[in-house]
Amino acid sequence: MRLAFFGDVVGRAGRDGLAEHLPGLRRRLGLEFVIVNAENAAAGFGITESTAKELFEAGADALTLGNHSWDQKEALTYIVREPRLIRPLNYSAFSDAPGRGAQLFETPGGKQILVINLLGRVHMDSLDDPFAAVDKELEACPLGAVADAIVVDIHAEATSEKMAMGHFCDGRASLVVGTHTHVPTADCQILTGGTAYQTDAGACADYDSVIGNQKEEPLRRFTTRISGGRYKPAEGPATVCGVYVETDNSTGLARRVEPIRLGGRLSETVPAVEAVAVR
Template sequence: MKLAFFGDVVGRSGRDGLTEFLPGLKRRLQLDFVVVNAENAAAGFGITEATANELFDAGADCLTLGNHSWDQKEALTYIVREPRLIRPLNYPPLSHAPGRGAQLFDTPSGRRVLVVNLLGRVYMDPLDDPFAAVDRELESAPLGAVADAIIVDMHAEVSSEKMAMGHWCDGRASLVVGTHTHVPTADAQILPGGTAYQTDAGACADYDSVIGNQKDEPLRRFTTKISGGRYKPAEGPATVCGVFVETDDRTGLARRIEPIRVGGRLAPHVPVLDRIEA
């Protein structure tokens, strides 16, 4: 299978970038399934039905979330109605969090893709153990038996926790990819057990910014320690950042992983889709 995952969509710029580039990427790469992290899609904070529909219309098959899942209150009810929207799996049972943290999808070709969304606990508002939570999902829908491909979005602050999750799932998932820090890392690789991995997919955002936000307010807070208002998404052309993965049809493990960076400021400075194979 040919899969793509795109990092955090930040505001209108990120949505417009995906609308512009994703249809062409789907044709060029012959993608079977596309996952997009959309927790910052609505004005930089959370998701709404309208913003989600823009991303679905652009070609996303599934949207994952993160620590901003409920910033837009309508998401609490919308997620119950929309099975393609996935929030972090590892909410405590007593939280009664709406929606689902993992979902098994059927593709038009008849193959099945499991998507799992996890939230890290280091320097984040800690939820339950993401390692135990992902174990339960991988055991209930094993790769190569129930699922033809498995994508794990590890939404976390620190690289070490994301890397640990990659190795924890190695051999049991097609792709483990980090989100949240909005900066694409240069470590796309296939782990020893056959799982594709990248510490952070980056963001679909204007990179003339501070992690997708207009520069003035972050600079004010860093230099004065005084807030002057809310962060606002930067509004220039987006660089669309993500990863492309090709899996073995028999095992579901990765044969190839390559970074995707198109449009905006970053793309001219890096090779696009340099070939990395097992």
């Protein structure tokens, strides 16, 4: 099975970058399922119905969220109507958070893929234990028995927490990938148990920026400790950053993983694959 995951889409530039590059990538790589983290898609903060529809139209099959899930209040009702939108799994049962933190999808070819979104707790919002939450979900929907592939998006600040989650899920998920810090890491690998892993997928954003935001306000705050206004997404050409994974059809574990970087300012990296039929 051929999958791709794309990191945090930041504002209009990120949405436009995906719209430009994702349709061609789906054809070129023969992608059967595409997941996009979209928690910064609406002007850098949260998601709206219209911005989600842009990403679906570009070729995303599922959207994950994170600590900005509810910055746009319409997301609270939209997520109830849109099963392809996934918020962090580890909200407390007492929080009344709408939507779902895990969803089993079926590809056009009849394969089942489980998508899980988690929020880390180190230097982040204080939610329930993400390790206990994902353990319960993986036990309920085991890889190779119920799900043909499982992708875990760990939206977290700390590298150590993301790495720990990768090893915790090793052998039970096809891919564990970090989001939130917006900078693609160089540790793309297959762990010893067969799970593909990357600490951060990077962002779909203009990288002439501070993690996707226009430079002036972050620089002002760092140098003067005084806020001059809201952060605003940078508006130049976006680099589309993500991860490509091929899984074994019988076990669902990874047999290949490579980073994706296309367009914008970063050097381009796109997996070379044999020709496949357009799906």
